[in-house]
Amino acid sequence: MTEKVLYAELTPPEFEERLRAAPIAYLPLGTLEWHGRHLPLGSDGLQSQGFFCALAREAGGIVLPMLFLGPDRTKEVDGKPFYGMDTAKTNGQDGVPLQLPGSAYWVPDDLFLQMLEAILTQLKRAGFRVVVAHGHGPSTNRFREHIPEWEKKFGLRLFQCWREDNSDGLGIQCDHAAANETSLVMALRPELVQMDNLPKDLSVWPVSIGGDDPRTEASPERGKKAIELNVERMAAILKEALHG
Numbered sequence: 001m002t003e004k005v006l007y008a009e010l011t012p013p014e015f016e017e018r019l020r021a022a023p024i025a026y027l028p029l030g031t032l033e034w035h036g037r038h039l040p041l042g043s044d045g046l047q048s049q050g051f052f053c054a055l056a057r058e059a060g061g062i063v064l065p066m067l068f069l070g071p072d073r074t075k076e077v078d079g080k081p082f083y084g085m086d087t088a089k090t091n092g093q094d095g096v097p098l099q100l101p102g103s104a105y106w107v108p109d110d111l112f113l114q115m116l117e118a119i120l121t122q123l124k125r126a127g128f129r130v131v132v133a134h135g136h137g138p139s140t141n142r143f144r145e146h147i148p149e150w151e152k153k154f155g156l157r158l159f160q161c162w163r164e165d166n167s168d169g170l171g172i173q174c175d176h177a178a179a180n181e182t183s184l185v186m187a188l189r190p191e192l193v194q195m196d197n198l199p200k201d202l203s204v205w206p207v208s209i210g211g212d213d214p215r216t217e218a219s220p221e222r223g224k225k226a227i228e229l230n231v232e233r234m235a236a237i238l239k240e241a242l243h244g
Helices: 012-021 043-059 109-126 137-145 147-154 179-188 220-243
Strands: 024-029 074-077 080-083 130-135 157-159
Touching: 024 043, 024 109, 024 137, 043 130, 043 179, 043 220, 109 130, 109 137, 109 147, 130 137, 130 220, 137 147, 147 157, 157 220, 179 220
Parallel strands: 024 130, 130 157
Antiparallel strands: 074 080
């Protein structure tokens, strides 16, 4: 039987047992956001939650429900708001904003930070000592920017999962719907990937995808390698945080 690590599925005795063993909370920072025509709209949260489940089974801890609201860059044209990949130069209209189907996640920075502070307050109250948050790039960056402040304010150790060097393409969510994220979803939820939705002509760049071409560079093997590498890396960091 697969080890239970999802907060929402634990009974109170199971929660207490896992908390005693490793008081680590994992917060998947998701969105409901265009990730190309080949990936699900919830790709950010699905990737971070899947990775965190693997990490929790290695390092201990409990995986929270994924968020789907988050910050992003914004642009207003003729009174109409656009955000995130709506404004990418690869949207097929030479940089003219294009509302992409399905994206429904944006909140302003101040509201997002209030949400994170409320979550950290509750996790501290519940008995956690360490919180790891990762997923959607702008959400992860806002969390990362406030780590020194929030560690002092809440008395928690806080981490995200960016690697210093992702030049090998084996980070966790280090592009947008391109080879890295596509590989991760292939490894975690292969039944949700529909590569046939992308242009067959490699000279035609897919709409609002940023990074290495997923049609030629993505594979489930690459995704599994990234997960294994980062589970090992983060498990060592978290064990040191608890016991070092």
